[in-house]
Amino acid sequence: MADVFEQDQTHQTLQQVNQALERGMFVHVRRMLQDMEPEDIAHLLEACPPKERQILWQLTDPEEQGEILDELSEDVKDGIVARMAPDKLAAVAEGMESDDVAYVLRSLPDRRFQEVLAQMDAADRHRIEQALAYPEESAGGIMSTDFVTIRGDVTADVVLRYLRMKGELPEATDALYVVDEKNVLIGHLSLATLITTQPDVQIIDVMDDPDEAINVEMDDSEVANLFERRNWLSAPVVDANNQLVGRITIDDVVDIIREDAEHSMMSMAGMDDDEDTFAPVMKSARRRSIWLGVNVLAALAAASVSNMFEDTLDKMAAIAVLMTIVPSMGGVAGNQTVALVIRGLAVGHIGDSNTRWLLSKEARVGLINGILWACIIGGVVVLWKGNLVLGGIIAGAMMTNLLIAGIAGVGVPVILKKFNIDPALAGGMALTTITDIVGLSVFLGLATIFII
Amino acid sequence: MADVFEQDQTHQTLQQVNQALERGMFVHVRRMLQDMEPEDIAHLLEACPPKERQILWQLTDPEEQGEILDELSEDVKDGIVARMAPDKLAAVAEGMESDDVAYVLRSLPDRRFQEVLAQMDAADRHRIEQALAYPEESAGGIMSTDFVTIRGDVTADVVLRYLRMKGELPEATDALYVVDEKNVLIGHLSLATLITTQPDVQIIDVMDDPDEAINVEMDDSEVANLFERRNWLSAPVVDANNQLVGRITIDDVVDIIREDAEHSMMSMAGMDDDEDTFAPVMKSARRRSIWLGVNVLAALAAASVSNMFEDTLDKMAAIAVLMTIVPSMGGVAGNQTVALVIRGLAVGHIGDSNTRWLLSKEARVGLINGILWACIIGGVVVLWKGNLVLGGIIAGAMMTNLLIAGIAGVGVPVILKKFNIDPALAGGMALTTITDIVGLSVFLGLATIFII
Structure with a gap:
C-alpha cells in the first residue's frame, strides 16, 4: 500500500523526536525532518508544545521553511514568525505563495513589516505589495497570481506547442484562461477539453463561457460556499473591469471551509477559532x-x-x-x-x-x-x-x-x-x-x- | 460580473417561489426551476419547509432530479426519497453517481431497496451493486468508478490520440492512471504533465510514482485529512492487491470535511449533524x-x-x-x-x-x-x-x-x-x-x- 502518513504515525514520530531531543541528538532529528514532507513537518509542529516546537523549527531545512509556514495554522505561524530575524524572514518568504507572505506580514508590527519588506529583492517585493493591496478575507487575499492565459483565435495545436515550450504549468492548473488584448476574461478552457479537442480547432469554439469568474472583492466565505456548491476545482478572479487578476484553487478554499465550520464550534464555547492547542x-x-x-x-x-x-x-x-x-x-x-x-x-x-x-x-x-x-x-x-x-x-x-x-x-x-x-x-x-x-x-x- | 447565485438571492428566489406557489402559479414556478442549476435547486429545497419542499420537488425536471439529489444533504434526501415510487427512483438513479445511489438505497427499507434495484437495467444494477459492496464511510463508499487508465509503455502522442478519440473525460479528471496488464497501479500522469511533455516521450519516463494511492478500506475522515494535508485534487483508490478500483475527487472530500467539522459543533449541542433545519x-x-x-x-x-x-x-x-x-x-x-x-x-x-x-x-x-x-x-x-x-x-x-x-x-x-x-x-x-x-x-x- 501507499506511503500514507497516518494519525498514529504523527504521534510515533513525535515520541521519537521528543526522545531524540531529550538526549540532545539534534543531528538525528535534523535527518528525520529531512525525510519528511513539508506538510507533515507542519502537522508535527502543530502537535508540539512551545519549547519543542521552537527547537524543531531551528532544525528544519531553511530551504523548506517557506513551504512549512504555508501549511501551518495561523496562531502557530504567528508564534514562529514573531521570533524570526527580518533578513531570515525575507529569505523564507521567497519560497512562499504571495497570499501567505501577505498574511505573515500583516501579523507583524509596523516597523518589522517594513524591515522585512526592505530585505526582499525588488521582484518579490512587488509581488507581495500586490497581494497586500487586497483585504485578507477577500477573493483577492486568497488568490494566486500564477496562471496561464491564452488567446481565443489560435488553434488547440498552437496552445499545446506553447505549453510544451513552457515545460511546466503552475501548481494545480486544471484550466487555461482565454483573454482578449485588454486582458479581459472571455472564457476558460479546461485541460481535459484541450486534450480531447482536435488539433486544428480554434480555442474560441471549444472554450467555456466565463460565467465562473469571481469578483476580486468577494468575501472569502462566500467564495468557499460557491466552490462547495458548484463543485469547482479552480476559478478565475476578475476585477471590476472584468480583467483577469488571479486564480483561486480548491486547496485554498478547503482551508476556509474547515475554518468556517470550526469557527462555529469554537465560538460557541467562547474560544478563538485559530487558538493554538499548545499555546503558552x-x-x-x-x-x-x-x-x-x-x-x-x-x-x-x-x-x-x-x-x-x-x-x-x-x-x-x-x-x-x-x-x-x-x-x-x-x-x-x-x-x-x-x-x-x-x-x-x-x-x-x-x-x-x-x-x-x-x-x-x-x-x-x-x-x-x-x-x-x-x-x-x-x-x-x-x-x-x-x-x-x-x-x-x-x-x-x-x-x-x-x-x-x-x-x-x-x-x-x-x-x-x-x-x-x-x-x-x-x-x-x-x-x-x-x-x-x-x-x-x-x-x-x-x-x-x-x-x- | 459573473452569474453568481448569492445568499440573498436564495431568499429572494424563495420568496418569489412561495408567492407563486400560494397563488397556484405552478407553471411559472416550473419555468423558474428550469432556469436554475441543479445545485441551486438543491440549495433552495434545503431552505424550504417540508410542504413547499414536496411541491417544489414535483415541479423539478425529472431529467434533472438525479443531479439535484446528488447535491442534497442526507436528511433532506432521505425525506424526498421516502416518498418516491420504486420505478421513478430507479429512473432517477440513472442520472446519479453510483456512490450517491448506494447512499440512497441504503436509507430505504429492505423491500423497497429490492424493488428499486429490480427496476434498474442490468448495467446500472451492476454498477450500483459494486458501490454497495463497500462500507458507506470508507474510501470505497465515496469513490467513483469512472476514470481513465493508460499503459506505461506508450508515448505521450499515443495517449493524446487515444483521448481525442474518446472525446470526453470523466468529470473533474486531472490525472490519468498508469496500470500494468493485471490492473495494478504503477503510476499516475497529471494532465498538466501530459500536455507539457514532448510527443515522443514514453509515459513511464514522465509519470509520478503511485505513492498517492488510497486503500479502498480507509476511513473517509482519514481520506479527507489526507486530501487536506497534501493539497490533492484527486487520488486513485486501490484494493489490497494494489489493483486500481476507483478514484476520489476533492469535491466529494469537501463535503466530508464540512460534515466532520459540523459534526463537532452539532454533537456538542446534542444534535445530529445531518439534521434537516426544516424537519417536521x-x-x-x-x-x-x-x-x-x-x-x-x-x-x-x-x-x-x-x-x-x-x-x-x-x-x-x-x-x-x-x-x-x-x-x-x-x-x-x-x-x-x-x-x-x-x-x-x-x-x-x-x-x-x-x-x-x-x-x-x-x-x-x-x-x-x-x-x-x-x-x-x-x-x-x-x-x-x-x-x-x-x-x-x-x-x-x-x-x-x-x-x-x-x-x-x-x-x-x-x-x-x-x-x-x-x-x-x-x-x-x-x-x-x-x-x-x-x-x-x-x-x-x-x-x-x-x-x-
Missing part, C-alpha cells in the same frame, strides 16, 4: 478569561433573580434543591436550537423567507418536549419530595422554559445576525442567560405564589 | 428528547448533591442564592477546554505523546483563571452580602472548580476517545455534570463546615 499558559488564560468575565455577569444576573426570592428559599430548602433543574433543561434545549440555527445561517439556508416558519416549528418542538419532560420531572419530584404542588410547579416551569428556549433559540441568533454580531460567538451565552432567568423566575415565582 | 416537528422533537433525557439525569444528579445539604440551605437562603455561580463558571471554563481538545483530537494533533503536557497546561490555565475569578467573585459577594466568610467560601470553591474543569476538560474527551465513544457527543455533557457536582459539593460543603 498565560496567553491562553488571558484570552479565555474574557469569556469567563461575560459568564460572571450572566451568573450574577441569575443569582439576583434567586435573590429576589430569598424569603421563599428561606422557608423551604427543597425549592433551593430543585431550582437548578429547570434552567439546566432550558439551556440544553435552547442550545440545540441555537446550534441548528447557527449552522443554517452559516450555509445560507435561513433568511427572511423562512424565519417565521422556523420560529413556529422550534416553538412547537419546545412545547412538545416541554410537556414530555414536565410530566416526567413533575412525577419524579412528587415521588421524591412527596409534594404534589411542588411537582405541579416544576412541571409548569419546565414547560414554559422549554417553550421560551425554542423561541429564543431561533430569535436570538437571527436578531444578532441582523445587528451584525456573530451569532456563533454571542448566541449560546445570550440564550443560556435567558433560559436561566426565565427558568428561575417562573419556578421560584410559582413556588412563592402557591407554596409560601 | 414530531421528528425533531423525538430526536432531541433523547438528549434532554440525558440532561435530566445530569440535572437530577446535581439536585441530589444539593439535597445532601438541605439542612445548610434551610438555615441560610443566601447560600441557595449564590450556589449556581460556581457550577456555571466551571461549566463554561471546562467547555472551553473540551472544545479545544475535541478539535485537536479530530485533526490528529493530540495523542499519547502530548496529552500529559496538555493536561498540565490546561490545569494551570484553570488555576490562573480560578484565582482571578475567585478574587473578583469573592469580592462581589463580600460587598453584596456583607459576609466575609461567605466570600472566602465562594472564592475557594471557584478556584477548585476551575482547576478541576481544566483537568476534566482534557481528561474526559481523551478517555472517551480511548473507549471509542465520540468525545464531541458525550464530552460536553459529561464535563458539565462533573463541574456541576464538584462546584455544588465544594461550595455547599465549605458552607456547611464554616458557616452552619
